[in-house]
Amino acid sequence: MNGNGNGGAGDLNGRLGGLNGGTGGRTVGVAGVNLLALRSHNGALILDLLRTAGPAGISRLELADRTGLTPQAVSKITARLRADGLVTEAGQRASTGGKPRTVLRLVPHAGHAVGLHLDRDELTVVLCDLTGAVVAMRRAALSLGAGSEAVIEGAAGEVEALLEGASRVPVDLETEAAPTPPPGPSTVPVLGVGVALPGPLDHLHGVLHRVTGIPEWDGFPLRAVLARRLGMPVVVDKDTNAAALGLAAVTGGHGSFAYLHLGTGLGAGLVIDGRVHRGARTRAGEFGHQVVQLDGPLCGCGNRGCIEALCLAAVARGDVEEAARVLGTGAANLVGLLDVELVLLGGRTVEACPEVFVRGVGGVLDEWARLQGEDPQVPVRVASGGATGVAEGAAQLLLAPLFGRADV
Amino acid sequence: MNGNGNGGAGDLNGRLGGLNGGTGGRTVGVAGVNLLALRSHNGALILDLLRTAGPAGISRLELADRTGLTPQAVSKITARLRADGLVTEAGQRASTGGKPRTVLRLVPHAGHAVGLHLDRDELTVVLCDLTGAVVAMRRAALSLGAGSEAVIEGAAGEVEALLEGASRVPVDLETEAAPTPPPGPSTVPVLGVGVALPGPLDHLHGVLHRVTGIPEWDGFPLRAVLARRLGMPVVVDKDTNAAALGLAAVTGGHGSFAYLHLGTGLGAGLVIDGRVHRGARTRAGEFGHQVVQLDGPLCGCGNRGCIEALCLAAVARGDVEEAARVLGTGAANLVGLLDVELVLLGGRTVEACPEVFVRGVGGVLDEWARLQGEDPQVPVRVASGGATGVAEGAAQLLLAPLFGRADV
DNA sequence: TGCACTTTGGCAACAGCGTTGCTTAAGTGG
DNA sequence: CCACTTAAGCAACGCTGTTGCCAAAGTGCA
Numbered sequence: 021m022n023g024n025g026n027g028g029a030g031d032l033n034g035r036l037g038g039l040n041g042g043t044g045g046r047t048v049g050v051a052g053v054n055l056l057a058l059r060s061h062n063g064a065l066i067l068d069l070l071r072t073a074g075p076a077g078i079s080r081l082e083l084a085d086r087t088g089l090t091p092q093a094v095s096k097i098t099a100r101l102r103a104d105g106l107v108t109e110a111g112q113r114a115s116t117g118g119k120p121r122t123v124l125r126l127v128p129h130a131g132h133a134v135g136l137h138l139d140r141d142e143l144t145v146v147l148c149d150l151t152g153a154v155v156a157m158r159r160a161a162l163s164l165g166a167g168s169e170a171v172i173e174g175a176a177g178e179v180e181a182l183l184e185g186a187s188r189v190p191v192d193l194e195t196e197a198a199p200t201p202p203p204g205p206s207t208v209p210v211l212g213v214g215v216a217l218p219g220p221l222d223h224l225h226g227v228l229h230r231v232t233g234i235p236e237w238d239g240f241p242l243r244a245v246l247a248r249r250l251g252m253p254v255v256v257d258k259d260t261n262a263a264a265l266g267l268a269a270v271t272g273g274h275g276s277f278a279y280l281h282l283g284t285g286l287g288a289g290l291v292i293d294g295r296v297h298r299g300a301r302t303r304a305g306e307f308g309h310q311v312v313q314l315d316g317p318l319c320g321c322g323n324r325g326c327i328e329a330l331c332l333a334a335v336a337r338g339d340v341e342e343a344a345r346v347l348g349t350g351a352a353n354l355v356g357l358l359d360v361e362l363v364l365l366g367g368r369t370v371e372a373c374p375e376v377f378v379r380g381v382g383g384v385l386d387e388w389a390r391l392q393g394e395d396p397q398v399p400v401r402v403a404s405g406g407a408t409g410v411a412e413g414a415a416q417l418l419l420a421p422l423f424g425r426a427d428v
Numbered sequence: 429m430n431g432n433g434n435g436g437a438g439d440l441n442g443r444l445g446g447l448n449g450g451t452g453g454r455t456v457g458v459a460g461v462n463l464l465a466l467r468s469h470n471g472a473l474i475l476d477l478l479r480t481a482g483p484a485g486i487s488r489l490e491l492a493d494r495t496g497l498t499p500q501a502v503s504k505i506t507a508r509l510r511a512d513g514l515v516t517e518a519g520q521r522a523s524t525g526g527k528p529r530t531v532l533r534l535v536p537h538a539g540h541a542v543g544l545h546l547d548r549d550e551l552t553v554v555l556c557d558l559t560g561a562v563v564a565m566r567r568a569a570l571s572l573g574a575g576s577e578a579v580i581e582g583a584a585g586e587v588e589a590l591l592e593g594a595s596r597v598p599v600d601l602e603t604e605a606a607p608t609p610p611p612g613p614s615t616v617p618v619l620g621v622g623v624a625l626p627g628p629l630d631h632l633h634g635v636l637h638r639v640t641g642i643p644e645w646d647g648f649p650l651r652a653v654l655a656r657r658l659g660m661p662v663v664v665d666k667d668t669n670a671a672a673l674g675l676a677a678v679t680g681g682h683g684s685f686a687y688l689h690l691g692t693g694l695g696a697g698l699v700i701d702g703r704v705h706r707g708a709r710t711r712a713g714e715f716g717h718q719v720v721q722l723d724g725p726l727c728g729c730g731n732r733g734c735i736e737a738l739c740l741a742a743v744a745r746g747d748v749e750e751a752a753r754v755l756g757t758g759a760a761n762l763v764g765l766l767d768v769e770l771v772l773l774g775g776r777t778v779e780a781c782p783e784v785f786v787r788g789v790g791g792v793l794d795e796w797a798r799l800q801g802e803d804p805q806v807p808v809r810v811a812s813g814g815a816t817g818v819a820e821g822a823a824q825l826l827l828a829p830l831f832g833r834a835d836v
Numbered sequence: 837t838g839c840a841c842t843t844t845g846g847c848a849a850c851a852g853c854g855t856t857g858c859t860t861a862a863g864t865g866g
Numbered sequence: 867c868c869a870c871t872t873a874a875g876c877a878a879c880g881c882t883g884t885t886g887c888c889a890a891a892g893t894g895c896a
Contacts, residue, residue: 052470052495053461054883055853062460062854081873087460093854095874118872119862220800230801276708288765297700299767300684303802306764311757313722314738322799330722349719354765356714357696359707391730392628393638394711462854463882470883488845501883503845526843527891 062089064424066097070107070126071151071423072272077110079121098124106130106150126150131422132186132210134179135415137259137408138171138217140164140233140284145178146408147186147210148415150422152269154408156186164217165234168245176249179213212253214417215242216262216410219287223302226256232285255417257298259410260305264289265296265420266413267364267403277362278354279403280307282347282369282377286328292358295425312349332369340373344380351381352388355398366403374402470497472832474505478515478534479559479831480680485518487529506532514538514558534558539830540594540618542587543823545667545816546579546625548572548641548692553586554816555594555618556823558830560677562816564594572625573642576653584657587621620661622825623650624670624818627695631710634664640693663825665706667818668713672697673704673828674821675772675811685770686762687811688715690755690777690785694736700766703833720757740777748781752788759789760796763806774811782810 051057066083080098084091101107110125128149137144143162147155158178164171220229226243247254257265264279267289271277274294281287286308290297298304308328309321316325317333327350334343351363363381370377382400389397403409420426459465474491488506492499509515518533536557545552551570555563566586572579628637634651655662665673672687675697679685682702689695694716698705706712716736717729724733725741735758742751759771771789778785790808797805811817828834 052473052497052501052883053466054497054501055466055851056883058461058463058466058853058882065460079873089460089462090855091874092856092876093460093462096854099875115863116872117864117870119874121873290765292700292705297766300769301767304765304767306767306800309764309800310761311720312733314720314724314754314757316722323796325720346722349722353718353761356717357698357712357762357765358705359709359712359714361708388731392714392717460854463880464854466853466882489843498884499845500847500885504883507846523892524843525841525893527845529844 061424062087062093063097063101064422066094067101067106067126068423068425070124073125074151075125077123077125079113079123081121083124104130128153129155130209131419133415133418134182134210134213135262135411135413135417136175136179136213136215137262137411137414138162138164138175138215139259139410140218143175143178144408144411145175145182146411146415147182148412148419150419152266152412152416152419154412156182157408157411158182158185164231165236168237168240172245172249175215176246179250183210210252211418211422212255213246213250214262214414215246215254215256216259216414216417217242217256218285219258219260219302221256221258221302223255223257223261223298226254228256253418257296257414257417258287258289258302258305260287260289261296261298261302262289262413262417263366263403263405263410264291264413265416266405266409267291268294268296268425269413269416269420270404271362275362276358276360277364278351278358278360279364279366280347280351281367282331282365283367286331286347286367288354290358290360292360307350307354310350310353312346312353335369340376341380343369344377345384347377348381348384351400352384355385356388361398363398363400364403365400366405366409370402378402469832470495470501471505471509472830474502475509475514475534476831476833478532481533482559483533485531485533487521487531489529491532512538536561537563538617539827541823541826542590542618542621543670543819543821543825544583544587544621544623545670545819545822546570546572546583546623547667547818548626551583551586552816552819553583553590554819554823555590556820556827558827560674560820560824560827562820564590565816565819566590566593572639573644576645576648580653580657583623584654587658591618618660619826619830620663621654621658622670622822623654623662623664624667624822624825625650625664626693627666627668628711629664629666631663631665631669631706634662636664661826665704665822665825666695666697666710666713668695668697669704669706669710670697670821670825671774671811671813671818672699672821673824674813674817675699676702676704676833677821677824677828678812679770683770684766684768685772686759686766686768687772687774688755688759689775690739690773691775694739694755694775696762698766698768700768715758715762718758718761720754720761743777748784749788751777752785753792755785756789756792759808760792763793764796769806771806771808772811773808774813774817778810786810 065087069083069086070078080094081091084094098107106127107124108127110123112120112122114120128151131150133148135146135148143160145158149155158181160178162174218231228237228240228242231237243254243256260281263281267279268291276292279289288305288307290305309323309326311323311325312327313325313330317329318324319326319329327346330346331343334346365377378400385400386397473495477491477494478486488502489499492502506515514535515532516535518531520528520530522528536559539558541556543554543556551568553566557563566589568586570582626639636645636648636650639645651662651664668687668689671689675687676699684700687697696713696715698713717731717734719731719733720735721733721738725737726732727734727737735754738754739751742754773785786808793808794805
């Protein structure tokens with residue numbers, strides 16, 4: 021009695037040396053699956069296991085065990101992936117009484133993606149390799165309200181400068197030196213650009229809506245404009261969703277978690293069963309304007325008793341404990357509604373005093389679980405993203421489909 | 429640039445004349461897909477389109493168009509389904525200048541499932557055919573607190589009586605007469621029994637937790653016990669989830685909606701992308717104890733300001749308008765968080781004055797959408813289930829996997 | 837009535853997927 | 867040194883959806 025099937029063959033086909041075939045058939049509603057899609061799905065699945073395994077690598081037999089496929093099938097699939105240059109053999113394991121297992125590893129520099137984070141006052145661009153590691157980074161001041169042309173031109177310029185630099189200089193990274201120097205070719209193969217910015221927007225079509233505070237952007241087809249300007253594929257998403265996607269790539273598993281971002285505003289990115297949940301119109305995650313106090317104080321959105329208003333007011337008057345309690349109440353509502361396994365906190369306000377928020381939110385969740393008579397409480401942690409977290413997540417908008425975690 | 433893949437081959441394999449092969453491979457984590465799973469997925473997909481088409485039927489070419497498969501592939505698949513007795517040819521369409529299309533239709537009585545609804549004070553059993561239509565029904569008084577043995581025995585007895593009656597007498601239904609009299613054989617092929625009851629519980633293993641008010645059930649392996657007693661497969665789920673599943677079967681599409689049930693308590697069933705969202709531990713949908721009034725009045729759960737407490741208190745003092753407003757606030761929170769496309773209301777309290785609740789909840793949602801500057805508000809409607817809605821949804825716990833909408 | 841045309845749907849051959857059966861490679865342990 | 871174990875590839879196979887072709891069954895015009 022074992023489940024089976026389940027896939028998602030990736031939206032960005034035909035890249036990276038013919039990986040991911042796609043069907044060529046028209047697709048209305050739910051798609052039938054043909055052999056090309058099957059091949060693509062299994063390939064992506066194994067690629068994802070290789071990615072998750074990291075530098076340690078993983079053997080063919082372990083892949084077979086994890087996927088339920090035959091060892092022979094795994095051999096064939098990995099042979100294809102090796103021929104495509106995505107995978108290499110990398111040493112052997114210790115023998116357990118027979119021929120030692122050959123370790124397979126993802127080739128990080130077989131592909132790259134650009135992640136672009138457009139915040140209200142600054143811009144961050146990163147170049148990530150297949151593993152999601154940052155290979156190059158740039159940061160610049162930018163005013164989102166400066167007009168679309170200026171913003172597009174500024175962003176495109178930064179992206180081009182990043183790629184230019186990356187193709188010449190090996191690596192110039194703040195955090196760490198690159199573990200393995202990139203290969204010979206002077207040009208870096210790039211899948212495209214993922215853009216993350218404050219919502220609301222339409223992820224599917226890459227069109228912006230009324231970005232809070234900057235009505236000028238309403239209806240702007242960011243995806244199309246930037247794709248034409250840069251000459252490569254572009255995917256657009258909300259900053260909170262990108263952050264959540266980036267965290268999902270690290271978390272690895274197919275679990276569920278909520279990423280709560282408390283900065284100048286309050287929003288959430290939801291990951292359900294390993295996939296970012298955006299809803300039908302990319303409106304999911306409107307966490308800041310959840311009402312937790314009927315007829316409470318007026319919020320900027322026009323409603324009363326929103327979490328965001330209560331939280332920010334508490335922070336403004338220095339009562340961080342109370343802010344954490346309010347946030348915790350919202351988190352408890354969310355956990356109760358969705359039964360996620362983990363709550364991650366991020367954003368500048370949280371980073372200012374992380375322990376207070378983790379303790380405060382965790383306390384409310386624990387109390388709630390105790391009342392329900394549930395034992396294993398939902399853990400609360402600070403998101404690991406850091407300053408480039410959102411940009412890295414934006415790059416994942418293009419990387420994730422390769423590993424079978426396509427959106428839609 | 430078309431999406432592809434995506435499946436779920438059904439948990440209940442090997443039934444109904446060899447449909448749904450399953451792989452036979454062990455499955456850890458995410459599964460690879462082999463040809464058997466592919467066959468099963470495409471078969472289920474086409475079966476689902478046939479189900480959705482209803483008595484009107486659907487032609488092979490339309491199936492090909494909707495699935496993206498070749499007409500020839502559809503011909504082969506439908507030939508298999510016809511050989512299995514699940515599908516028949518049923519007349520022809522009008523010609524459009526050539527050979528007229530042959531209409532295919534699901535054979536309703538090719539399979540049945542029992543849906544059992546254990547409420548606090550009564551029990552409802554239905555027998556549903558493949559289309560989900562009720563073929564037979566029984567209702568009896570039952571006290572959930574009367575002890576596990578009495579409840580199990582009573583429920584099993586009712587199920588057996590229902591099946592006994594159905595195999596002899598064609599149909600005895602309150603609402604309508606059966607459109608097509610069932611076939612010759614005296615025994616009805618039954619997939620199994622779906623059981624719906626108040627939570628919390630573990631859907632995956634079919635084990636009950638601390639059912640509110642009746643602590644005796646904590647840890648009771650309902651699925652295993654009932655399966656052994658009846659000698660057929662049993663699936664257990666929360667009543668709200670079953671109701672939502674039943675509504676999803678009617679809604680048909682792969683959309684998202686929330687079913688809010690307001691009876692003696694308040695709960696929710698969530699359908700996201702056409703699948704019931706239960707969360708990792710079947711705890712999702714804890715809607716009643718969402719806090720919408722910080723430090724509000726004490727709730728039975730021990731917390732303060734829960735929707736359920738506020739709502740029921742308002743109803744108790746006769747202020748239904750206020751109850752609807754509170755419910756609407758919770759619904760708005762839910763819609764904002766998940767971006768569902770539809771809100772359905774049900775339960776005895778709602779059914780007492782449906783217009784007030786629909787108007788009240790809708791009003792809050794409209795106001796919220798107006799503040800956000802969104803145009804197409806989320807529609808609010810009364811759930812169509814009626815008295816047997818939950819039981820029908822319970823039957824869908826076994827029927828849905830056949831149509832590719834497997835859980836987990 | 838007859839013929840051209842359109843559309844539907846099946847038959848046969850085919851490419852490609854994962855699977856099975858067997859062989860070779862490469863270790864351990866007595 | 868040899869028996870044994872484990873890993874991985876080669877070859878043949880069964881089954882999938884696809885392609886090429888043809889028969890069936892209508893419409894519409896002469």
